[in-house]
Amino acid sequence: MSDDPSFPAAAAGPIVQLDLREPHRHLVRVTLHITPRSLQPELRLPAWTPGSYLIRDYVRNLEALEVRQGDVPVATVRPAEACWRLELTSLAPLVVGYRLQATELSVRTCHLSADHGFLALAGVVLQVNGERWHPHRLELQLPEGWQAFVPLPSAGGNTWIAADFDRLIDSPIEAGPHPCHRFSVAGAPHRWVTWGADLPADDPAWLADVERVALACCRLMGEPVPASPNYLFVLHLLAEAYGGLEHDHASVLQFGRRALAAPGGRRKLLQLVAHEYLHQWNVRRLRPAELTPIDYDRATIVPGLWFAEGVTSYLDLLLPLAAGVGTEAELLEDLGADLSRYLLTPGRRVQGLRQSAEEAWVKLYRQDASSADSQISYYLKGAVVALVLDLHLRRHGSCLAVVLRALWRSHGAWGRGYRNDDLIAAFAGQAADLAELLPHWLESTDDPDLAGYLADVGLVLVPKPATEPFLGWLLEDAADRAMQLKRVHRNGPAERAQLQPGDELLALDGVRLRRPDDLSLAIGTSTAPLERQLLYCRDGRVRSTGLLPDPPAVASWQLLIDPLLVSEQSGLNRQRWLSLQP
Template sequence: MSDDPPLRDPAAGPTVQLDLREPQRHLVRVTLHLTPRCLQPELRLPAWTPGSYLIRDYVRHLEALEVHQGGIPVASARAAQACWRLELTSLAPLVIRYRLQATELSVRTCHLSADHGFLALAGVVLQVSGERWHPHRLALTLPEGWQAFVPLPSDGDNAWIAADFDQLIDSPVEAGPHPCHHFSVAGVPHRWVTWGADLPADDPLWLADVERVALACCRLMGEPAPASDNYLFVLHLLGEAYGGLEHDHSCVLQFGRRSLAAPAGRRKLLQLVAHEYLHQWNVRRLRPAELTPIDYDRVTIVPGLWFAEGVTSYLDLLLPLAAGIGTEAELLDDLGADLSRYLLTPGRRVQGLRQSAEEAWVKLYRQDASSADSQISYYLKGAVVALMLDLHLRRQGSCLALVLRDLWRRHGAWGRGYRNDDLVAAFAEQAADLAELLPHWLESTDDPDLAGYLADVGLALVPKPATEPFLGWLLEDAADRPMQLKRVHRDGPAERACLQSGDELLALDGVRLRRPDDLTLAIGPLTTPAERELLYCRDGLVRTTRLRPEPPAVVSWQLVVDPLLANEHTDLNRRRWLSLQV
């Protein structure tokens, strides 16, 4: 492919060329060809990508920007951190070139290596003044033996057409010598591509199970077919990883090989598939009004993220079972693990669910040692509230699926964004008391009545206490390093002893500490809350403090069928609920 192809009709918008032929240098060469629409156009690189609510400053990876018009260099003045302004004397065609470092491996960044390339195009393509709503042509130049996988209509060999800038940067690019597997869901073409293995070849039932989960998503939404007319799955199978990012016509997943090999690994990956696949309705098309349209340059507060992510996180657990995959016992284990994480997160007493959604940009994606004490994930608490909503609605003869379908018909199917008040109104239509209950659940730091709702379906949460005294700290998980504090619990014994994260434990009551089991032996069984002398090191200085252990705390909760609640009525309720029957 020539570096300077013939220019297309200016009305057709820019052509974006990406050259990936230097994978060993981890550099992507970008060339934009366009005819400007004004004499002072601006070039802007997005600061974040939809679905991942953190300003990522992709511009830090951009280098060697140059602009030419008719072969003559054009000066660019930096107008903002990720914005350049051009001063043109004519509307003759422009050629814009730059390079990008692609060394960050995640579902929302760019990574180019000897055996694959992945590009989140929000971090790659400059938005040019006046071009956002015009078509963009994407063309790739690849290393020999590679092919590209892009969820866009083809425009020839290694070229695709996007309807506008938004569709272009919503289209992740995966490239490499990967096998591609084709299958269909309700007659709609789907592709599955894995980097790091060939999962469908290793697991012959995999694509059939993915299809079953996808069909369960369609049934949940009351639709005969997927929202996308041509869908692409991209999986990065890595040593240790977990995550995903949704797009209109695709999703990108990352999962760990060790996790996949674990007994529950396959089920967990199917739940991740269900989560991202359901997002083609909830989030991508049934979208918060604050993201309609998207502002790529700055933070946008989205109070409805609790619904977008929390409801999806709740349903992704149930969808595989609704598809006929797995057992009720496995689902209760998974749901119990989420409820346990929620109940063991003290930050739920500090941050409400709506506040968690509004603070996503500054808290959820910026975890530190004290995060668990000061915040709660809107994914996690959102899933807990979604569970409460589903069981509350079922008391009224309705369910969460009916609300989701109603919102889809009123908002998503028309591309009409919703606001938090629309969500409350939709739930209140199915159960009038939710007009007051739901806002309280969103604003309050009180726990919903978990025990009462779970009793409706014959379930109970059973606490499992620790076998050792509670010290109010979490140690770094490294057997070959000194015993350091990773976290100090708020209002716990360690905090009262003036300890902090990073402190190295040296001795307890004169007994040397080298490994966690040394600490267990030194503490011994708890008989009386006696103070203990702790020797520790901070900033190179050895210090002493007094530590008073507390009785053992709850370390986990298990969700079980309660024999005292089990009867024909609760058993029927549970079966209908777990199978997502309306």
Template sequence: MSSPAPACPRFQLDLSQPSSHLVGVRLQHTPRRPQLRFALPAWTPGSYLIRDYVRQLEGLELHQGGQALPLRRVGTSQWQVALPSLEPVEIRYRILATELTVRTCHLDGDHGFLALAAVVLELEGERWSPQTLELRLPPQWQAFVPLPEDPSGGWRATSFDQLVDTPVEVGPHRCHQFSVAGVPHRWVSWGRTLSGEDLPSPAPRWLGDVERVCLACCRLMGVERPAAAAYLFVLHLNANGYGGLEHDSSTVLQFGRRRLAQPAGRRKLLQLVAHEYLHQWNVRRLRPAELSPYDYGQAVVIPTLWFAEGITSYVDQLLPHSAGLCSAAEVLDDLGADLSRYLLTPGRAVQSLRQSGEEAWVKLYRADADAPNNQISYYLKGAVLALALDLHLRRVGSGLPVVLRQLWRRLGCVGRGYRETDLLEAFAAQAPDLQALLPAWLEGLEDPPLAAYLADVGLSLQPRSQSGAWVGWRLKSGTGGLTLQRVVRDSPAQQAGLMVGDELLALHGWRLHQPDDVAQLLQPEAALSTAEAGIPLLYARDGQVKTTLLRPASPAIEAWDLKPDAEADAASLDRRHRWLSLELP
């Protein structure tokens, strides 16, 4: 007798009881072999942290022919079972959905969101088989899924990878439709603005602006149409969130409604749109070789995250301006803020840019209070390096857009993953001296010559000093008193023996309650006059009251401002215009 024909895995997700915050899962499958192994992913592509999604899994059972079969756990999120026959099996379990981020799951009475890496099991031997998805929803809810519909109901993914790459948003939401170069796009929002709307501004204007940003991304990559055949935007408007996660044919954004109401809020959201939309080329299809294919069970060292995220973080600030949606002065404000944050991060002198990407799994996504002292974000330093590379290339009549387009045509279009040597060759092909300069910037701790590059476009960075004496700490007031939130390495605060979490009680005999109390006592003249002897400081740590002497230093730089040079010549101004507009020389 022949064995039953294998059927593709079919997932049925029950979200019909949102108040339980539980997603019921049924996985139906006809096995190929008498031993079945399966696993839940430990992370989701685009967010480089082992999240151990198995923490939210409960009630796992496997049934065949009406009987429950014993499962043997062979890893923290892996199981296997010996099957008495090759008859169809059904795996049942539940997923707790209480964490609202773009990479986890959330279900309540207002909506549901699923990052499917946290939900779907990978059956051994079925990774490249089609997978189908069905949803059971509360009345009046609808689903927004960036997959083609399956003729038998639900949706169909061509492989497990495509299924994992599918964010699922459900709820009684309104769907807004528009197109980009003839490609259908959808926009769905959960949550409301402070004025009670589901979009940041009236639909025609907002969707038109998003379309312009999308077209600017296409122009940057030198293509006429988006890479995806259809595209879905999902926006979660909440109190204070910020972030996004890219997918092949969609993105999920999170943005705070209070931030949106600020003067720069709408521009910042458009930059986030640009960042995630551009990822359908840079990261999703033009992908680091280490991510081809994905290993969902463990961390993979990726030395080129500076390109994947840093380049994207740099151009996302220029793309709304390229689309005609903000002024050059606003772009310079945003670039200046990033340059200032970079120059004020001590960790850039400790961790190289390549190390930042290689250590993402254990450092950037697990940052603590000391992180600014010993690490630098590959998003931030990568964006600063991208700025330097762009202006360097413009000196020889090229530009960053040329490199992106050539890499896309040579590698991205054919789905070939890149290694760092591919990137070095692409940059050196435009400017041969980058063959030596770029590795030095990636491996070393020295900054690129930012002042010289900015001078090319009639700009300069000007320091702004703080008003009080410098001690190198950041304070937080609350129910626990006035505590140290951050202590800068080698600062007067660290030299006084202070550490994060200490509660400050009194300075120079005066009781402390608020950060302003400290500021008044650290005015430069008075503080520096007693610095040699030290200022008595009373503090508490682990229930014990301690004393130390604080020796403040002269006021330090608190920010760097990016300023236009009033005497810049016409050639510099023209270079600046073309640079900010992403136009080539």
């Protein structure tokens, strides 16, 4: 990204130097050169990174901070856990040095090893008060044979310029001896970098399909070109992984090699690409007002996360199909899986969609054994509500894409943050009854009329019953671990039997239990189950309890074309819906 004329070739603000030349030590050496603007400047390390709504306390990885003014050490006062205040006698330049432990491999943390380096700069760079809106110069020192991939304008060599602190923090760094593949989307330069393999070399059609998906995102937004003039894709292809994090000019993705090789794996990765790429509009530039500007020091409640993530999660299923790299059958399979997961999550009866968004900081990213019974993901229910909104709008001659484009023109293109009331007004502008329906769907724990809306496009959800009685528990899935309870369903048979997560199952009616197959044989398939005697171990003590299973429950739901609803009109409705046309 060296030819962006909108940024200067040099910067007068802070200089950030990152030394990655000892990757085997997993330590990043950071040197910050500052010319102070006051005699009591403060240095702060962000507590979280945008797009991942959890206080991560990056400061826990920082060590050995020291400040010098010339040859003189500067004393620091620490008013908060991630803040240092300096007491200066002059405004002479400062040099701040520290080290960072980089051992956590995710899209929102830092990882440095002999193979590569990945830096989420929110966890690396100290913010200097008074410097947030000034240019920052980034300089990297790399191991021999490595190169760095940074979504910032280059100043030559291993040096880049960020327009301000926010732009710097929003620029993930991937470094290593990786090949880089260049392609374009509507004339805009794009780069693809993979750590863990060389995906474009292994799959020659990959970049062409990514380009098709990217163009489908542009068409969805009604724009001839991407929002970013230069874009970087970084993929970590690992043994087991799934996730992504969006940036203004980049996406960082993690995906599993086994998952990629499995049936449908390539399609799932393309959906992840679509999700993060669409975020360059929805959430990065079309941004909730609560994140304009971003407060890096504390949690900010964002009621509109259901729109930012839920709408994007719904559209990422449709975009590959609209791009011509998927089939209707695959879309119905994937959408059906999401609807099934939603209907099988009891927490949707406890937590509403708006509440889910507002509690993101304390619940979604802090899952425990009871989470499924007490909460619903705003990604998942947000996608379900987005589906319902899309199909409802189609009854009124409009669609979700029309609302998304209108919000982009009224807010995103101008950098205006939106609030929940703005979203409701935008939807109600296309269908007046949504002024009442949408707030109800956001606040209520009732399910929307899924069956009615799916019927509009000739679809039906069909339940698939389980083959065994319902026991109300989930076992740990580790093959080398004893039969231990991972989850106990609320109001289920296991809870009534006073079992709890962590209990080890020993025997049922005197029959020894060593693996799940033993349990299936002992329980049988009777639809009128009788009480059984369960022997289990808790805290090193063997105990006994009576377990009365419930009849078999719904194991999953399948989304199918309903033969009773097949008609020319339903087929036309479905075709226009799947192609993202009004």
